[in-house]
Amino acid sequence: MDPSSLLNLVADGKGNVAVRLAEAAGISRQAASARISSAIRAGLIGRTGVGRGVRYSLAETHRQEQEFKREGLSEDRVWRSLCAPVVADLPPNVRDIWQYGLTEMINNAIDHSGSDTVRVGIVRNALYTQAWVADSGEGIFPKIAKAFDLYDPRESILELAKGKLTTDPAKHSGEGIFFSSKVFDLFDIRSGALHFMHDDGLDDILIERPKDAPGTLVLMRLDNQSTRTTKEIFDKFAAPDGYTFAKTIVPVRLAQHEGEKLVSRSQAKRLTMRFERFKSVILDFAGVEEIGQAFADEVFRVFQKAHTDTRLVPVNMSVRVKGMVSRAKNLAAQDKNG
Ligand SMILES: Nc1ncnc2c1ncn2[C@@H]1O[C@H](COP(=O)(O)OP(=O)(O)O)[C@@H](O)[C@H]1O
Ligand SMILES: [Mg+2]
Structure with a gap:
């Protein structure tokens, strides 16, 4: 058994620790209670209340x-x-x-x-x-x-x-x-x-x-x-050739205030502000159901055209977001060819 499983059961705050420990560890209720008592004596967990009202919590060491x-x-x-x-x-x-x-x-x-x-x-x-x-x-x-x-x-x-x-x-x-x-x-x-x-x-x-x-x-x-x-965290955001902070991940939903939709060019400008300081920006669309055409165009065509050294990588896109992003990227490609 994972030696910390008693502590994890205490930490999750769901109560019924003795019963759940007995189940998880395949031991009797009595054996579970004995383990709890020994953890209390060791100062790892604390107990309040009695009988059915008993509650355990992780003790501050x-x-x-x-x-x-x-x-x-x-x-x-x-x-x-x-x-x-x-x-x-x-x-x-x-x-x-x-x-x-x-x-x-x-x-x-x-x-x-x-x-x-x-x-x-x-x-x-x-x-x-x-x-x-x-x-x-x-x-x-x-x-x-x-x-x-x-x-x-x-x-x-x-x-x-x-x-x-x-x-x-x-x-x-x-x-x-x-x-x-x-x-x-x-x-x-x-x-x-x-x-x-x-x-x-x-x-x-x-x-x-x-x-x-x-x-x-x-x-x-x-x-x-x-x-x-x-x-490992510094490396994750560095360019392959060095220690510099070259990549970032931006949760796009942070640009979307309560009850708002991401539709306008000004919202897109707020999102892309300072993106040019990075070699690559991962745009995490988790929690964003849809975006408007002007917003997508501003990010994936207008910004991208003005800052070709910054790679934009959209991830976690819904079908609708994906559609808008593809449309903007296609227009950008046409710009380049025409
Ligand atoms: N305790 C604080 N009170 C007020 N502003 C703060 C505080 N901590 C951070 N900031 C602001 O957040 C910014 C970013 O902090 P940080 O990421 O540590 O970068 P840095 O310290 O290099 O500027 C700071 O430049 C400052 O404007
Ligand atoms: Mg600082």
Whole structure:
């Protein structure tokens, strides 16, 4: 039996742990209860309630949390003093991911937030570790909207998803959030009422912070035994000949606000903004049922003609989206021949 299956049954929050463990492991109810008791004694799971109301949850084995003054703060110091000890005995690839993600996000709070203070926390249980970086500064989505003259702070989310987005190009390269969001199991940025990824799996109870708190909150989660590496994620978005950030994947649905359809040339221009910085852009149409003719024409003929060094690769297209894309590409081919 998978030794972590008891922990997984506890973690999925569906209750009935003893019964389900007995079934999954092919053991008696008594044997299942004994395993649960021994996990409780080992400090891996906690129990609340009694009888039919009994509930198990993964116990916190480590917790560190501290508030720092932003001025003069260094992300390396916070990493070394507060965070590294919590993950010290985890596999090296897991420690590397935590060091990368936490130092990038703490550096962001230091360099971009303008907040007086930065709060950092890290909590571990038997299966996974979660961490957060919170500031009470300007707020990431309004800050980006202002810097790029975006009409709606929601457009900041699309821009962040593309990558290579920075409001301080002299000192920064706009890679931290892009790669951090890909290297963790769960990653979310919250500011105002908006979420960057909205991963419901992230425990809201981790940090006591009002939903409408000012500033920015970044939450990350990674399995303690993850086999992912930062290198494999960097490689995935590099050109075959080097380490540069040359490819991106853009979820097209982020260009589509609630109740809207992607029909206009201005929506298409918003989508393709800064695409020319990449050698290839994978356009993920998942969640987009249809697009209009002008939208498709602007992306796949007009933009493409103006930026021949950028390859556009549409994926996850519905039949209707595919039809519109083919039509635009055919017109582009006619342009070239005629
Ligand atoms: N805590 C924050 N508060 C306000 N803005 C932020 C915060 N974190 C990130 N940002 C904004 O998001 C942008 C992208 O961040 P990132 O991907 O780390 O790239 P970089 O730090 O290289 O600019 C930053 O340039 C900044 O405008
Ligand atoms: Mg950064």
